[in-house]
Amino acid sequence: MLKTLSFPLRIVSPKTYGYRFSWVGRIGLGVILLWAGLAIFGPALQPYPPGEIVDWDYFGPMSDQFWLGTDYLGRDILSRILMGARYTLGIALASVFLACAAGVILGMVAAVIGGWFDTILSRLLDAFNGIPSLLFGLVVVAAIGSSIPVLIMTLAAIYLPGSYRFARALAVNVNTMDFVTVARARGEGTPYLIAREIFPNILGPVLADLGLRFVFIVLVLSGLSFLGLGVQPPYADWGALVRENIEGLSLGAPAVVFPSLAIASLTISVNMFIDNLPTKIRDRS
Amino acid sequence: MILSRMPWFLIAQRLGIALLTLIVVSFAVFFATELLPGDVAEILLGQAATPEAVAGLRDAMGLDQPALSRFIGWLIGLLGGDFGTSYVNNMPVAELIGGRLVNSLKLAGLTTLLAVPVALTLGISAAMWRNSIFDRIISMLTISVISVPEFMVATLSVLIFAVWLDWLPALSFGVNVDSWSAILRAYAMPVITLGFVVSAQMIRMTRAAVIETINTPYVEMALLKGASRSRMVLRHALPNALGPIANAVALSLSYLVGGVIIVETIFNYPGVAKLMLDAVSTRDLPLIQSCAMIFCVSYLLLITLADLVAILSNPRLR
Numbered sequence: 001m002l003k004t005l006s007f008p009l010r011i012v013s014p015k016t017y018g019y020r021f022s023w024v025g026r027i028g029l030g031v032i033l034l035w036a037g038l039a040i041f042g043p044a045l046q047p048y049p050p051g052e053i054v055d056w057d058y059f060g061p062m063s064d065q066f067w068l069g070t071d072y073l074g075r076d077i078l079s080r081i082l083m084g085a086r087y088t089l090g091i092a093l094a095s096v097f098l099a100c101a102a103g104v105i106l107g108m109v110a111a112v113i114g115g116w117f118d119t120i121l122s123r124l125l126d127a128f129n130g131i132p133s134l135l136f137g138l139v140v141v142a143a144i145g146s147s148i149p150v151l152i153m154t155l156a157a158i159y160l161p162g163s164y165r166f167a168r169a170l171a172v173n174v175n176t177m178d179f180v181t182v183a184r185a186r187g188e189g190t191p192y193l194i195a196r197e198i199f200p201n202i203l204g205p206v207l208a209d210l211g212l213r214f215v216f217i218v219l220v221l222s223g224l225s226f227l228g229l230g231v232q233p234p235y236a237d238w239g240a241l242v243r244e245n246i247e248g249l250s251l252g253a254p255a256v257v258f259p260s261l262a263i264a265s266l267t268i269s270v271n272m273f274i275d276n277l278p279t280k281i282r283d284r285s
Numbered sequence: 286m287i288l289s290r291m292p293w294f295l296i297a298q299r300l301g302i303a304l305l306t307l308i309v310v311s312f313a314v315f316f317a318t319e320l321l322p323g324d325v326a327e328i329l330l331g332q333a334a335t336p337e338a339v340a341g342l343r344d345a346m347g348l349d350q351p352a353l354s355r356f357i358g359w360l361i362g363l364l365g366g367d368f369g370t371s372y373v374n375n376m377p378v379a380e381l382i383g384g385r386l387v388n389s390l391k392l393a394g395l396t397t398l399l400a401v402p403v404a405l406t407l408g409i410s411a412a413m414w415r416n417s418i419f420d421r422i423i424s425m426l427t428i429s430v431i432s433v434p435e436f437m438v439a440t441l442s443v444l445i446f447a448v449w450l451d452w453l454p455a456l457s458f459g460v461n462v463d464s465w466s467a468i469l470r471a472y473a474m475p476v477i478t479l480g481f482v483v484s485a486q487m488i489r490m491t492r493a494a495v496i497e498t499i500n501t502p503y504v505e506m507a508l509l510k511g512a513s514r515s516r517m518v519l520r521h522a523l524p525n526a527l528g529p530i531a532n533a534v535a536l537s538l539s540y541l542v543g544g545v546i547i548v549e550t551i552f553n554y555p556g557v558a559k560l561m562l563d564a565v566s567t568r569d570l571p572l573i574q575s576c577a578m579i580f581c582v583s584y585l586l587l588i589t590l591a592d593l594v595a596i597l598s599n600p601r602l603r
Binding site: 123124126127128130131132133134135136138139140142143215219222223226227229239242246249250251256257260263264267268270271 | 302433436444550561584585
């Protein structure tokens, strides 16, 4: 998994060692920041209101007036993608933070306490891992009905077991180290051990894992929206934009292509960024 | 003596976990669909929902019993092959699913037959010529396919093969499947799409497995004593990588489960996933539950198979 793209004649100084950051990673980070900026400042940048029909033609081509064309009702695609960025990024971020926070805390507690608590929790969460993620989302969202809080909770529930397993594996390793034993001998309680001894030592890999899980969540969210179970009209995330305009596919309309490109650019650049994180952050423990 | 018993113990343990998982999964599926808002009897009766009619229907459908006893009854029914009756058209669910399941299995089977040889060849050769242009291109392609949603792979292949190249029909299926070429054309787009999704993962995992064995000292030794690159990989490294590769194949095939849902929707393919999505829109509980169980069981089978292969193929455990 470890990829080192080192230059043979590079002089390794203590300052740069381990914090080198390849160009691919920087490009990835750039695209991520760009989308984050667009999501935050989207309403100020959008040329037209995203819900308004501004063109008499449907599936309009790219033009000076409508940079990315118009959709199946004649709405401006650029404005709708900017709006979709808020939904896609917002929902995915909220659920990835929920999933990772809960998973990491539970994982560390299980590693520190051990015993039956660890066994039962691990078995149970492993069992939940046996449900295909898209299917789980589909059944739950179909059952409760789709709304943004439901989507966030469902996606978080889907990815909690994976995050738990990852954090537990890391924490078990740290837990056997001398400084943890010393802290325990000092009489420190579980909360202290988790917060002050273990968490700082698994932070780097956990953050990298959070990035990967973010990609998975974006994919499942887009999949659900594509099936019509995600963000509901008149609002739309990127997956829902593809669904709305799928009729334009056989015309090769930009209305289908650009939302797809938006998803792809986000997920690929997060992957690129995580793959090229400085080794010191990735493998800190 | 103890060592010789090890794999059987591990296998038994793995099967036990699978069984436990199955119970948790069926519990989750049953109660997730139980959460459906509104009273099923009221929804079914629609305009005719007088209190007496609702009470009568609830009684007839056994809805007035506690959820747990309905769950156990449902589970026992499943074990005996009784999937229940559809709420919408009163047909046995087994009958509704039967033909659709065959269709879905055909799709999955064809994809497997096509994707596995291609993916293994590409994965192994990418590992053989590691860091070459070929390897880089394969890596880029597989990463791109993995990091985009399945429906995008589908839309992209429609765009390329149907719109730009005009080789294949775009979104139609099963218009007339009387000749071989018509069948091939009808299956081509879904199979190509699913094939991309499944093999991307498989190529990456195969490549990683082979490279891991190439990095061991004994393979390096083979290279030092003058074995050619292909001999080094095929004769020395590959036999030891077979276990992880088989594991990778089974694990990647589990991506079929998610992929099938999207692909059947896009291409309007009459399989189980399409049936299930239609059942979701009509709120047909028994149908949704049975379809979800089919998907969960096949997913579970594949990941358990992957684990079993990994255990059995590891000679250190024998």
